Amino acid sequence: xxxxxxxxxxxxxxxxxxxxxxxxxxxxxxxxxxxxxxxxxxxxxxxxxxxxxxxxxxxxxxxxxxxxxxxxxxxxxxxxxxxxxxxxxxxxxxxxxxxxxxxx
Numbered sequence: 001x002x003x004x005x006x007x008x009x010x011x012x013x014x015x016x017x018x019x020x021x022x023x024x025x026x027x028x029x030x031x032x033x034x035x036x037x038x039x040x041x042x043x044x045x046x047x048x049x050x051x052x053x054x055x056x057x058x059x060x061x062x063x064x065x066x067x068x069x070x071x072x073x074x075x076x077x078x079x080x081x082x083x084x085x086x087x088x089x090x091x092x093x094x095x096x097x098x099x100x101x102x103x104x
Contacts, residue, residue: 005086015079019065022079034067034075042070 017023049061052069063072088094 003086005084008084008086012081012084015081020062021064022077024079027077027079031077034071038075039068039071042068042074045070 014023022028047070049069052058052061061069063069064076067076
C-alpha cells in the first residue's frame, strides 16, 4: 500500500506549474482578465514590492509570472494548502500508515 500522505504530497506538488500558474484544468474558465486601466491604476499606487517585503518580513515574493504582487493579491485566484496531517496522531510512535490522510 502506498502511503496516503505521499500520494497527497504529489497531488499538492502538481497544483501549480513552473510559472506558478494553477494547473487544475478549467480553473481559470470564469476568471476575468485584468483590464488595462486596472493594471495602470494599480501600478501608480504607492505600494511596491520592496514595501511589501518590508511589511511582511518575507525574504521574497513569489507568485504567478506575468503579474505584479498587487495584481496577484487583488485579482488572481489562488489554490492554497493551509495544513496537512497524516499518520498516527496519538502519543508515542507507530509504524503504520493510515488508510486515509488526516483532515479536519
